[in-house]
């Protein structure tokens with residue numbers, strides 16, 4: 001009987017401690033949520049989250065990515081899949097990076113390959129984010145005769161995602177205009193901590 005009482009007493013203490021822990025956990029959870037709502041979610045964080053379900057996205061791995069359309073459809077958003085894998089084009093003046101001049105780096109939204117620097121971007125009036133130069137190791141080119149036009153398609157060198165087209169009516173020093181889809185790009189600010197990982 002005494003033993004039972006001791007055990008019972010111990011059980012009560014353990015129970016009390018567990019309850020305390022549970023309330024502490026609840027308080028931490030509430031505080032965390034409050035902190036979250038106090039600060040606006042920056043673009044980079046949103047992008048890292050959107051890349052979370054894509055195991056092939058890496059800003060450090062440069063090995064070629066070759067996947068079936070079936071796999072791409074599973075890991076990319078429908079909008080990105082349409083542009084990257086079906087050579088779609090986003091509507092002009094609607095893209096996130098069209099009117100955007102933050103300092104940082106642009107990566108392929110499908111695989112994380114480095115494509116452009118913010119210093120290579122210029123304010124174009126065409127309605128899509130435009131660059132006068134690309135990372136030579138980041139992009140590849142292909143002749144595109146679709147829609148009754150002769151154009152040069154720009155693709156990601158690592159995963160062959162469609163990015164946009166390049167024209168020869170850009171500004172100095174190159175005279176080139178890389179006309180890109182915002183959806184195909186992922187911007188990471190210069191001082192983003194995720195770059196150090």
Ligand SMILES: [Zn+2]
Nearest residue numbers: 108111156159
């Ligand atoms: Zn890519």
